Amino acid sequence: xxxxxxxxxxxxxxxxxxxxxxxxxxxxxxxxxxxxxxxxxxxxxxxxxxxxxxxxxx
Numbered sequence: 001x002x003x004x005x006x007x008x009x010x011x012x013x014x015x016x017x018x019x020x021x022x023x024x025x026x027x028x029x030x031x032x033x034x035x036x037x038x039x040x041x042x043x044x045x046x047x048x049x050x051x052x053x054x055x056x057x058x
Contacts, residue, residue: 002028 002024005011011019018027042049 001031 002011002015002019005015015027015031018030022030038049041047
């Protein structure tokens with residue numbers, strides 16, 4: 001996913017900031033963890049994925 005987003009020049013802001021601060025292998029593990037937590041939360045609460053869901057709460 002990271003390689004694909006880099007080629008398309010569409011890194012998410014979260015991932016871009018992480019890659020500035022941490023080595024690639026650390027960013028890969030962090031992204032996998034974030035995706036696993038998202039998948040668990042969606043399954044546990046019976047919801048479907050909505051991009052920028054958390055950004056709506058201000």
